[in-house]
Amino acid sequence: MRKALEGSQALAQTVALCRPQVVAAYPITPQTHIVENIAKLVANGKMDCELVSVESEFSAASLVLGAACAGSRTYTASASQGILLMSEVLYNIAGLRVPMVMTCANRAISAPLSIWNDQQDSMAVRDAGWIQLYCADNQEAVDTTIQAYRISEKTELPVMVCVDGFTLTHTLEPIDIPEQEMVDQYLPAFKFSRMLDPRNPTSIGTLVSPDFYSEARHSHHHALLDAADEIIAADNDWEKLSGRSAGGLLAVDGPDDARIGILTLGSVYGTLSAARDEYPELPATSLLKLRAYRPFPADALRIACQGLTDLIVLERALSPGYGGIVAAEVHAALATGTAKPRIHSFAVGLGGRDIPLDIYRQLHERIKVAEPAPFAIIDVRLERLPVEDFGIDLTTTDASNG
Amino acid sequence: MIEVRIHGRGGQGNVVAAYLLATAAFNEGWHAQAFPAFGAERRGAPVVAFVRLNDKPIRRRCQVAAPDFLIIQDEALLQVPGITDGLKPDGCILLNSIRSKESFADTIKNNLITLPATQLATEHLGRPVPNTALLSAFIKLTGLLPQTSLSKALEERFKGEVLNKNIALIEAAATDLTAGLWQETANA
Numbered sequence: 001m002r003k004a005l006e007g008s009q010a011l012a013q014t015v016a017l018c019r020p021q022v023v024a025a026y027p028i029t030p031q032t033h034i035v036e037n038i039a040k041l042v043a044n045g046k047m048d049c050e051l052v053s054v055e056s057e058f059s060a061a062s063l064v065l066g067a068a069c070a071g072s073r074t075y076t077a078s079a080s081q082g083i084l085l086m087s088e089v090l091y092n093i094a095g096l097r098v099p100m101v102m103t104c105a106n107r108a109i110s111a112p113l114s115i116w117n118d119q120q121d122s123m124a125v126r127d128a129g130w131i132q133l134y135c136a137d138n139q140e141a142v143d144t145t146i147q148a149y150r151i152s153e154k155t156e157l158p159v160m161v162c163v164d165g166f167t168l169t170h171t172l173e174p175i176d177i178p179e180q181e182m183v184d185q186y187l188p189a190f191k192f193s194r195m196l197d198p199r200n201p202t203s204i205g206t207l208v209s210p211d212f213y214s215e216a217r218h219s220h221h222h223a224l225l226d227a228a229d230e231i232i233a234a235d236n237d238w239e240k241l242s243g244r245s246a247g248g249l250l251a252v253d254g255p256d257d258a259r260i261g262i263l264t265l266g267s268v269y270g271t272l273s274a275a276r277d278e279y280p281e282l283p284a285t286s287l288l289k290l291r292a293y294r295p296f297p298a299d300a301l302r303i304a305c306q307g308l309t310d311l312i313v314l315e316r317a318l319s320p321g322y323g324g325i326v327a328a329e330v331h332a333a334l335a336t337g338t339a340k341p342r343i344h345s346f347a348v349g350l351g352g353r354d355i356p357l358d359i360y361r362q363l364h365e366r367i368k369v370a371e372p373a374p375f376a377i378i379d380v381r382l383e384r385l386p387v388e389d390f391g392i393d394l395t396t397t398d399a400s401n402g
Numbered sequence: 403m404i405e406v407r408i409h410g411r412g413g414q415g416n417v418v419a420a421y422l423l424a425t426a427a428f429n430e431g432w433h434a435q436a437f438p439a440f441g442a443e444r445r446g447a448p449v450v451a452f453v454r455l456n457d458k459p460i461r462r463r464c465q466v467a468a469p470d471f472l473i474i475q476d477e478a479l480l481q482v483p484g485i486t487d488g489l490k491p492d493g494c495i496l497l498n499s500i501r502s503k504e505s506f507a508d509t510i511k512n513n514l515i516t517l518p519a520t521q522l523a524t525e526h527l528g529r530p531v532p533n534t535a536l537l538s539a540f541i542k543l544t545g546l547l548p549q550t551s552l553s554k555a556l557e558e559r560f561k562g563e564v565l566n567k568n569i570a571l572i573e574a575a576a577t578d579l580t581a582g583l584w585q586e587t588a589n590a
Contacts, residue, residue, distance in 0.1 A: 004428035006421065115440070167463050171437040172421045174428055267463050274462035354439075354465045 002176045007138040007169045010177060011103060012037030014142045015075050016047040017183040018101075018149050022067035023051045024060035024076040029115060032105040032169045034077045057082035061089035061102075068098045069204060071195035073149065075100070079165050080107035083121040087128065090158075094129030095220060096204055099152040099192065100159075101145065106266065106316070107165040108351040116352020117165040119266060119316035123325050129220055131159040131227055132294040136247070136269040138168050138175050143246040144291075146183055147234040153190050154234075155227045162293075164267040164316075166352065182241055224295045231292050247289050249297035252304045254286030259309040261341065262363065263288040263301075263330065266316060268348070268355055275360030282364045290326070298333035305334060308341040310367050314378075318347045323375025342367075345375040353379055404546065404588060405466040406453040409485055410475030413445040415533035418559070419473070420451035423537055425558060426551035427455045435460045448482055455546070469493060470587055473540060475519070475532050477501070486510060494584045496540055498532045515543060515583070517575060526571035527564075538572035545582035 005013075011034045015023070023042075025035035041047035050067075054060045057078050064074035078086060083104055093100060104122045108114040122132060131151060135141040141163045148159035163169060194202065208216055232248050239245040253273070254261070260283055262272055269289050276285055288304050288311075290297075305311055311334075313327035322328065327345035334340045344367050349355040362378060406423065410416035417438040424436035438451040452466040468488040477499040479485050486495065486509075495510055498519040503511050517539045519532030534556065541547050553569050560568060 004421075004425040004434060166437070166440060170417075170440070171435060171463070172424050173435045173460070174433060270461040271463050274460075356464045356467065357462060 001179070002174055004172055005138075005175045005177070006033065006172045007141060007163065007175075008033035008105075009037050010138055010142050010175045011077075011145060011163070011169075012041060013177050014145045016041050017178065017180055018075070018146060018187060019073065019184075019189075020049055020075040020101075021072040022064060022074045023049050024063040024067075024074070025051060025053050026055070026057050026060045026076075026078070026082065027053075031082065032077055032079065032103070032165065034103055034105070034169070038075075057085040058089060061086040061093065064100055064102070065089060065093050065096070065098060068093075068100045068192065069096070069194075069196050071190070071192045071197075073100075073153075073190040075102065077103040077105060079105040080109055080115070080121050083125055084109065087125050090125050090128040090130060092205070093158045095216070097156045097194075097220065097223070098158060099156050099190070101148040101152055102158070102160055103141075103145070104160050104162045105165040105169045106162055112351075114351040117167050117316075118350045118352070119162065119164070120318075120350075122160060122162045123317040125160075126294065126325070129157070129224065130294065131155070131157050131224065131231070131292070132162055133159060133231070133246075133291055134162045134265040134293060135164075135168065135291075136267055136289055138163075138171065138173055139244065140246045140291075141168060142175060142177065143238060143242065143244055146178070146187065147231075147238050147246060149187055149190075150234045150237075151227065151230050154230050155223060156193070157223055157227055162266065167267045176242075176244070178242055186238060186241055228292065228295045228297060231295075247291040248300075249292040249295075250300040250304055251289040251291065252286055253289070255284045256307075258284040258286040259307065260284070260312070260364070260367070261286040261288050261305060261308045261310070262312045262314055262360075263290055263326070264314050265290050265293060265326065268314065268316065271355055271357060272314075272360055275357040278357055279361055279364075282361065285364075293326070296329055296333070301330065301333050302337045305337070305341055310344065311341040312344045312346065312363050312367060314363070315345075315347045316349055318350075318375070318377070327375065342372045344372045346378040347375070348378050350377065355379070403454055403456040403458075403460070404471070405469045406455075406471045406473065406540075407466045407469040408451045408453070408473045408475070409479050410449055410451075410533070411445075411479070412441075412447045412449050414449075414475045415531050416449045416451045416475065419475075419533035419537055420453050422534070422552065422555045422559065423453045423540070424455070426537075426541070426547055426555040427453075429554055430547050430551050433457065433459050435463075437463075439465055448479060470590070471496065471540070471544070471584070473536050474498065475536060477516075480506075480510070490587075492587050492590060494543070494587050496536055496543065498536060513584075513587075515539070515579070517579075519575065522571060522575050526574065527567050534568050534572050535575035538575040539579055542576040542579045542581050543584040544588040545585045546588050549576060
């Protein structure tokens, strides 16, 4: 049913529809209203699960790890420093190949201390071995959360659903919350193949000597690569039921004659899409919505870039001392292709800085150069930099983009 | 598309006001979006929230830089630089104040309506929360939505005595205002 809902509230209702048996809650900043709303649903008897209030994000992740190993479908949510505090456990969950879903309500990382939206937190755990799916709007967040349980339980890999903090979690907009019957039909009950069971004792998390460590890593890596097929299948099947796709691995929107592409992750997509209509005088542009960041859809990206002369990679995070994180991978993915567009690497909207429609025009201006400039934070305000930083032209600093 | 910027202070129900307006419009068939620009939340600090209403899906997520309407929940906020920035030339300001519009600066008084919303809220709710009174006035002045849309939106969020007192408050708040006074701006 379509309702006007705040993103966090919609996600709480959606999680309830997925019938998790254990939810770990550490509802303190940096958090969202998601677990608070889940607590209300449980208190009002509208959701039947074990809701455990824990003492830190490290414990939240540990608790869902244990519960999932015991065979429960689990859920938790965090953001920012909370994700960092969880990071040791996140690696364990993935390395142990334990299925679960968590929401990362993307927020900046301190210092400087910030509570606002960017995507440095999920990027910081990029290599933890989780599937990472990014959502462009709250409807995608709802649909992706449901799909994530299916993907996770089929692949025995945890899924992090990345939802821009504030920009999505605190925005009220029309959202279609699916019927329980539809979700039940789509999502069978969870049965963990390696469930801890006293009748059939096994150990998990044991020491692995050099004799087998490489093989475990190899298997994990290939499981993630293979998960791409399940991500596509889960989205296709959900589309058949609900009429909505959440974008598969990578969604492309634009005219066939577009020679310029802009690749984004998350909610900035909507602003760029609206901006494209507001600036019809600018060259035809394709918008590439990277939904699956792990596994990285290199093949889909190569196909999407056919015919492009310029590809702008617009990110909400950076690797200090290098530059664009996603852009580096895009460079690598396109290195072997036939038609390699010029790649322009920019970060924008860090620590919650508003991303106006005009950014679309600025991007088109920025790429009118003989050679792509090195990585730049496109909306940095030079007059706000410390005096000693003046004299550094940020568009030509030696931050290589590969 | 109609864009509204709501200025208030932490504790005045700024975000709730934005959510209520968007919910009321959504229930009347509009596409609606509401979101806050949070600071570090604390009572009394200046806060801003945004509402967009459209007949098409709303894709942009940038803050509202050039609003059609400003709702200001505390007249002292007029002293904060930038409060009225970007207001469209025909844009209108609804201000919570016990003063008449004539007592305000020439730069803003043309399209200004004042409402003693804190006073009204204190009378009806026993609490100085001006948000619902201002919304009621906004809906009457713009003629964008039926007055009943606000009470319906309130019913989704509140119940019992709080709801009943708010219903009485929003009726009182709209009584003396000219229906559709801002219709031209709303339809522009």
